[in-house]
Amino acid sequence: MAPSLHDDVAHLSFLLGEWHGSGEGRYPTIEPFGYNEQVEFRHVGKPFVSYVQRTKHAETGLPLHAESGYLRPVGVDAVEFVVVQPSGIVEVHAGTVDAGSGSIVLEATDVLTTPTAKEVSAVRRSLSVDGDALSYTVDMGAVGQPLQHHLSATLHRQ
């Protein structure tokens, strides 16, 4: 039996479900690339929302990126987000939620990397849901480059 949604995450319910779609990435230091993506936002009845993401290269179909994390509500209009990547990057974000328009804007307050990971200095993520369509962008400052557009994608709820 599915647990009831915790009251503290009721205003994040627009995120819940499994989402599939595609996106594109670019950065001054790499070739632009397309990807297919699967995202899940889930809850277990506790006051957080879990996030799991995987992408595959649009042309080769090979696994490309993955990340997982948790959204922690702070009242009804703010949120904390912690997320970890196999590339050795962990991000701690503070952000705002506008449940009316289904949008979240997140800014990394801290980014940590393991000794063998690439340097990442700043990350900004924004996400909006309109019905069963979710679109997001990720801006990143990394490997000596200033914060700038890196990823954008549009996904659909399954």
Add this chain to the structure above:
Amino acid sequence: MAPSLHDDVAHLSFLLGEWHGSGEGRYPTIEPFGYNEQVEFRHVGKPFVSYVQRTKHAETGLPLHAESGYLRPVGVDAVEFVVVQPSGIVEVHAGTVDAGSGSIVLEATDVLTTPTAKEVSAVRRSLSVDGDALSYTVDMGAVGQPLQHHLSATLHRQ
């Protein structure tokens, strides 16, 4: 079709699979508690191993803890581990791997917490696999207490 294991994580193959079991937790600031646990170590053919964990309270069956992260090999005897928890804690670990004895010892080089999370100052994790049995301990320094035993569990490969 399952991807081939990447050569760089061959010495971590003793971890792979889904594990179920039980453990117990204690800390000076809380009542001791028992928990049931499910852990998955997976790979997608890339040079990392993903980790997902969930626990439920041994008596009530309610969701208790969760965490997810990634192991990144550094040669054949060292490893980096990044892990994130819905309690707003992210840990970056450096550690050693002894594939012969199936053991990993990890020490957090950095622990970050979100503004609303409890304070955690230090984490040490050790894990060993003997055939299809996995046992681990977690030591933690938190909420003003020094680094000390917090969790121990034994799991079995499904």
